[in-house]
Amino acid sequence: xxxxxxxxxxxxxxxxxxxxxxxxxxxxxxxxxxxxxxxxxxxxxxxxxxxxxxxxxxxxxxxxxxxxxxxxxxxxxxxxxxxxxxxxxxxxxxxxxxxxxxxxxxxxxxxxxxxxxxxxxxxxxxxxxxxxxxxxxxxxxxxxxxxxxxxxxxxxxxxxxxxxxxxxxxxxxxxxxxxxxxxxxxxxxxxxxxxxxxxxxxxxxxxxxxxxxxxxxxxxxxxxxxxxxxxxxxxxxxxxxxxxxxxxxxxxxxxxxxxxxxxxxxxxxxxxxxxxxxxxxxxxxxxxxxxxxxxxxxxxxxxxxxxxxxxxxxxxxxxxxxxxxxxxxxxxxxxxxxxxxxxxxxxxxxxxxxxxxxxxxxxxxxxxxxxxxxxxxxxxxxxxxxxxxxxxxxxxxxxxxxxxxxxxxxxxxxxxxxxxxxxxxxxxxxxxxxxxxxxxxx
Numbered sequence: 001x002x003x004x005x006x007x008x009x010x011x012x013x014x015x016x017x018x019x020x021x022x023x024x025x026x027x028x029x030x031x032x033x034x035x036x037x038x039x040x041x042x043x044x045x046x047x048x049x050x051x052x053x054x055x056x057x058x059x060x061x062x063x064x065x066x067x068x069x070x071x072x073x074x075x076x077x078x079x080x081x082x083x084x085x086x087x088x089x090x091x092x093x094x095x096x097x098x099x100x101x102x103x104x105x106x107x108x109x110x111x112x113x114x115x116x117x118x119x120x121x122x123x124x125x126x127x128x129x130x131x132x133x134x135x136x137x138x139x140x141x142x143x144x145x146x147x148x149x150x151x152x153x154x155x156x157x158x159x160x161x162x163x164x165x166x167x168x169x170x171x172x173x174x175x176x177x178x179x180x181x182x183x184x185x186x187x188x189x190x191x192x193x194x195x196x197x198x199x200x201x202x203x204x205x206x207x208x209x210x211x212x213x214x215x216x217x218x219x220x221x222x223x224x225x226x227x228x229x230x231x232x233x234x235x236x237x238x239x240x241x242x243x244x245x246x247x248x249x250x251x252x253x254x255x256x257x258x259x260x261x262x263x264x265x266x267x268x269x270x271x272x273x274x275x276x277x278x279x280x281x282x283x284x285x286x287x288x289x290x291x292x293x294x295x296x297x298x299x300x301x302x303x304x305x306x307x308x309x310x311x312x313x314x315x316x317x318x319x320x321x322x323x324x325x326x327x328x329x330x331x332x333x334x335x336x337x338x339x340x341x342x343x344x345x346x347x348x349x350x351x352x353x354x355x356x357x358x359x360x361x362x363x364x365x366x367x368x369x370x371x372x373x374x375x376x377x378x379x380x381x382x383x384x385x386x387x388x389x390x391x392x393x394x395x396x397x398x399x400x401x402x403x404x405x406x407x408x409x410x411x412x413x414x415x416x417x418x419x420x421x422x423x424x425x426x427x428x429x430x431x432x433x434x435x436x437x438x439x440x441x442x
Contacts, residue, residue: 214293216264
């Protein structure tokens with residue numbers, strides 16, 4: 001079969017050996033270290049890299065010059081030569097000096113886990129906001145490492161580590177890059193301003209906002225599509241969707257809410273990435289309810305839940321109302337389902353089972369709308385009457401003389417914010433007169 005020059009170039013790009021360092025501290029949890037390396041393989045494949053082999057080094061602590069030690073570097077060089085590799089990808093973050101030393105010794109492209117994740121995000125970014133965020137994260141990561149990027153920047157043919165800002169930007173001096181970072185931050189602030197306006201508009205309209213969060217590939221996009229019947233891109237790969245997607249969802253009562261799919265989390269999510277994508281991740285912070293979607297089919301679900309919890313804590317969203325949704329239960333046995341935790345607010349669902357989706361909709365509604373309360377409001381209090389429709393779902397209305405009676409299923413958070421305006425009208429918390437008399441006689 002005839003092969004085009006483009007295909008030849010693609011074929012020879014990014015043939016990598018993946019390297020993981022297990023220090024004495026990490027050795028206490030070798031299962032986690034093994035899982036991290038397996039995850040690195042998936043990340044590399046997602047980035048379009050041909051994975052040739054993996055290498056693990058057990059060492060008391062990282063080597064400040066060679067990271068994995070001089071002897072292991074020589075072993076890696078032989079492996080790369082034998083397999084025809086042109087890239088070494090490390091599961092941990094490298095310093096600029098380590099990159100420079102490894103490049104000189106191995107004569108191949110050196111990429112670390114952080115740079116690999118940034119590269120995937122560069123491929124996935126489609127909107128103006130996503131592109132700005134990725135470039136900002138890449139430049140923030142590269143700025144302190146410029147001295148170690150010599151050969152990476154001069155290599156031809158592109159591939160991982162060269163996407164995003166582009167070679168011409170990375171070859172400029174630090175002053176120019178700092179200037180570009182300032183430009184990107186200003187652009188991002190403008191995007192954030194627009195996003196905040198949209199968010200405030202939704203809140204003023206009384207529309208509840210629910211955010212889907214979870215480890216990458218937990219099935220968030222599938223749930224979004226199934227719950228909203230929206231046309232959403234779905235792919236069984238890491239970071240299949242990058243930009244947040246919001247769709248309208250109808251609750252069993254007929255009330256509309258906004259359901260937003262946020263970017264997936266991952267172990268050791270780069271700090272620069274979290275900082276740059278803060279505006280996007282704020283969707284979780286501003287939501288009335290968070291659905292923490294967990295892939296129940298993986299043995300590492302406990303670790304993945306811990307990672308998501310840590311990122312939510314960084315964002316200040318960890319104390320938000322949450323429902324843990326154990327997704328993909330159709331992929332595990334009945335015995336495994338029974339082993340899933342029964343603690344806290346949680347559900348076991350398959351995104352492809354209509355009954356499970358309906359249960360989830362009902363649970364979301366119950367969580368958002370809370371308990372019903374009764375309010376007696378003078379008919380001339382138009383502002384307070386309007387508030388009834390903002391704090392929840394009006395179930396019944398009645399007229400009693402010059403007063404209007406409202407039965408409302410209230411949203412807890414919104415009710416707490418407005419409680420001081422409603423205290424004189426809330427009949428639900430008022431005690432019957434006979435109860436007070438009984439209390440006095442006692």
